[in-house]
Amino acid sequence: MAPRTPDSSATPPAVVTVRGLTKTYRGRGRGRRGAAAEPHPANDAISLRVARGEIFGLLGPNGAGKTTLVKQLTGLLRPDAGSISLLGHDVVRHPDRAARLLAYLGQESRALDELTVALAVETTGRLRGLELAAARAAREAVLAELGLEPLADRPLKRLSGGQRRLACVATVLVGDRPLLVLDEPTTGMDPVARRAVWTAVDRRRAEHGTTVLLVTHNVLEAESVLDRVAVLDAGRMIACDTPAGLKALVDTRVRLDLVWRAEPPLGVPEIERLRGEADVTGRRWTLRLPQDRARAVVGTVTQGEAFAALDDFTLATPSLEDVYLALGGRGEGLVRQ
């Protein structure tokens, strides 16, 4: 029953409380001769608590169960078991209440495609209860904030992928919902647009105590924007802590990337010994080593035959990707960009 995570000590009031959330998709008519397909646990007894003003992440590779969790929080999917409280409202019993408490940016949102950016933002503001004048003022403010003014009169369907995503973020921000649920919000965006999004989110947090639940499989973004992160793997939550707290789990190891010019110099005995420990991707060897061994390897590869064969090397402190691997994650599908 008790959560395995260190998050129960947080003092600010909870905006999201999830207990024992479980969802298994049951395929119908997909098996042979109508036999039921194999049940698939997409969420397996997930418990978490998100405090007011937190930027809380769900990190995991494709298929980990992030979107399934988010769809239950937003009232779009009914769990098989478990409870969800949003700002004190039971959204398993009253799924319709979720739409009044949060703004949700899904992976694919095409509903507003026919509208111009300005009208999409204004209409969303009206739907969230703003009077016309207030909706127009909010529209102007958010378009300026995200640098979308030059695109204001274009229909969403005529925008590039990154521009469209930015316009969708604008619709999420208008109307100041206390909870923003963002599923891969910055996919396809250039660095300027990404920065605008995180600046806008930070401002809302500072000014209104807005809480953000962010779905991502990008470890670099997770490390830079999240206060805490739940790591999901195959439907289970395998850890939940601050990025720094998670990295402390593996901080005795460092990551060493060696990129060879062509063939690795296996004639050097130390290099030959390392081969079995390396994750090999083309000419790149990735090693996760205790600090003293990494130091010795750096000594080896920066002299003689090994150095002549070396194109590049980098030494880095652990990332959330390393944490994920150390916790038993399958190690595929997380990205750094």
Ligand SMILES: Nc1ncnc2c1ncn2[C@@H]1O[C@H](COP(=O)(O)OP(=O)(O)OP(=O)(O)O)[C@@H](O)[C@H]1O
């Ligand atoms: N409608 C569905 N019917 C059956 N299985 C589903 C359905 N939707 C998702 N699944 C399965 O449930 C598991 C979790 O999927 P989910 O979409 O929640 O993962 P995710 O972590 O959001 O992945 P991604 O990063 O690709 O969005 C996967 O194994 C997926 O194949």
